[in-house]
Amino acid sequence: SNVLIQPPSVSVAPGQTARITCAGDDLGSKTVHWYQQKPGQAPVLVVYHDTDRPSGIPERFSGSKSGNTATQTITRVEVGDEADYYCQVWDSSNDHWVFGGGTKLTVL
Amino acid sequence: QVHLVESGGALVKPGGSLTLSCIVSGSSFRDDDMAWIRQPPGKGLEWVSYTTRSGRTIYYSDAVKGRFTISRENAQNALYLQLNNLRPNDTAVYYCARVGEGYGPPFDYWGQGTLVTVSS
Numbered sequence: 001s002n003v004l005i006q007p008p009s010v011s012v013a014p015g016q017t018a019r020i021t022c023a024g025d026d027l028g029s030k031t032v033h034w035y036q037q038k039p040g041q042a043p044v045l046v047v048y049h050d051t052d053r054p055s056g057i058p059e060r061f062s063g064s065k066s067g068n069t070a071t072q073t074i075t076r077v078e079v080g081d082e083a084d085y086y087c088q089v090w091d092s093s094n095d096h097w098v099f100g101g102g103t104k105l106t107v108l
Numbered sequence: 109q110v111h112l113v114e115s116g117g118a119l120v121k122p123g124g125s126l127t128l129s130c131i132v133s134g135s136s137f138r139d140d141d142m143a144w145i146r147q148p149p150g151k152g153l154e155w156v157s158y159t160t161r162s163g164r165t166i167y168y169s170d171a172v173k174g175r176f177t178i179s180r181e182n183a184q185n186a187l188y189l190q191l192n193n194l195r196p197n198d199t200a201v202y203y204c205a206r207v208g209e210g211y212g213p214p215f216d217y218w219g220q221g222t223l224v225t226v227s228s
Binding site: 100 | 152167203211212216218220
């Protein structure tokens with residue numbers, strides 16, 4: 001089954017750039033989505049289909065992929081960006097959706 | 109703006125049953141594929157089930173297959189999840205979500221969730 005590996009935590013100072021990775025077998029052939037979840041709230045889609053951004057999501061949020069690793073990049077990080085971030089793919093081999101374990105972004 | 113509201117979460121004993129509901133507004137519900145995702149307390153997200161707009165194609169995670177049933181009533185803009193033979197590790201916040209477009213689609217809109225607690 002598909003497993004997506006994320007670092008448990010990433011720390012960054014305000015104004016700096018945060019990069020959160022998501023690694024998985026055959027990720028290059030899958031489309032990756034990213035969600036932001038703040039404490040006590042539902043997840044929000046922030047990047048979809050590897051690089052696209054839903055309307056209303058700031059341009060500071062972007063996605064990329066190289067080989068079997070996808071990366072979500074947040075530029076000019078703000079205190080309000082502190083949240084858990086999850087990557088997600090659809091596994092066509094068994095018609096299952098898979099989430100990464102999540103990364104807690106701390107803004108120092 | 110698409111709005112999803114879940115209900116039906118409760119405290120239930122192991123082996124018990126429960127039905128969750130999700131009412132959707134702001135979209136053409138009958139044209140939307142839908143899903144349930146859960147999140148145990150303090151843990152990550154786990155996909156549970158998916159249904160196409162017609163309800164003819166349905167998928168379940170291995171953890172719930174044979175115990176949970178997803179269904180929908182398009183005339184009522186309603187999505188359901190029946191949970192049977194509940195176990196303590198089914199304890200979680202259950203979210204309904206709209207499935208977006210494209211190959212390997214994302215979950216583009218989520219409800220606020222409803223808490224299911226399985227405990228004796």
